Amino acid sequence: xxxxxxxxxxxxxxxxxxxxxxxxxxxxxxxxxxxxxxxxxxxxxxxxxxxxxxxxxxxxxxxxxxxxxxxxxxxxxxxxxxxxxxxxxxxxxxxxxxxxxxxxxxxxxxxxx
Amino acid sequence: xxxxxxxxxxxxxxxxxxxxxxxxxxxxxxxxxxxxxxxxxxxxxxxxxxxxxxxxxxxxxxxxxxxxxxxxxxxxxxxxxxxxxxxxxxxxxxxxxxxxxxxxxxxxxx
Numbered sequence: 001x002x003x004x005x006x007x008x009x010x011x012x013x014x015x016x017x018x019x020x021x022x023x024x025x026x027x028x029x030x031x032x033x034x035x036x037x038x039x040x041x042x043x044x045x046x047x048x049x050x051x052x053x054x055x056x057x058x059x060x061x062x063x064x065x066x067x068x069x070x071x072x073x074x075x076x077x078x079x080x081x082x083x084x085x086x087x088x089x090x091x092x093x094x095x096x097x098x099x100x101x102x103x104x105x106x107x108x109x110x111x112x113x
Numbered sequence: 114x115x116x117x118x119x120x121x122x123x124x125x126x127x128x129x130x131x132x133x134x135x136x137x138x139x140x141x142x143x144x145x146x147x148x149x150x151x152x153x154x155x156x157x158x159x160x161x162x163x164x165x166x167x168x169x170x171x172x173x174x175x176x177x178x179x180x181x182x183x184x185x186x187x188x189x190x191x192x193x194x195x196x197x198x199x200x201x202x203x204x205x206x207x208x209x210x211x212x213x214x215x216x217x218x219x220x221x222x223x
Contacts, residue, residue: 043201045210090156101158106154
């Protein structure tokens with residue numbers, strides 16, 4: 001069954017803690033992305049990667065970090081430096097190249113308590 | 114940077130009424146992709162428009178790309194409760210680096 005798996009679905013974090021969101025895909029896609037969605041708003045790009053061991057900052061990378069050690073995996077760490085981390089986080093992947101469909105995971109809800 | 118704007122932000126319709134969301138940019142759009150996100154769900158790809166003036170249909174959904182490639186629209190004829198969700202346009206302006214509009218949230222009253 002092909003697709004993108006994100007975990008956990010729901011996560012609560014205390015202020016000052018780092019948390020890592022997992023994203024795994026078995027679609028054999030080279031490109032992977034992390035987007036943040038705030039309630040009632042659009043999607044903003046945090047980081048993206050087009051090849052293993054390489055990634056670039058998106059529009060709102062501050063307070064986040066990523067790694068791409070394997071083609072299938074693109075975990076996102078929300079660090080304590082992220083001032084307003086409560087949001088819905090979406091991982092996505094695609095074939096590289098213009099016009100290719102981006103496939104999204106089911107998302108992870110992060111709440112800071 | 115580039116901004117993609119969508120209007121309206123919200124729309125309530127009675128079931129059976131039509132619905133349209135508009136996507137606008139101050140700069141020329143490359144390829145427009147449309148996504149639907151059901152409440153509590155994740156965005157799902159609907160369609161892509163590439164050519165100036167292009168029109169594509171999917172059952173009750175009609176997608177248009179403006180002649181100047183600065184706007185696009187999605188029109189739903191005779192809405193149903195299954196159409197509920199948020200519709201996003203996105204410009205594929207840098208080889209899969211999508212710039213998303215803010216979305217239009219559609220609510221349908223049965």
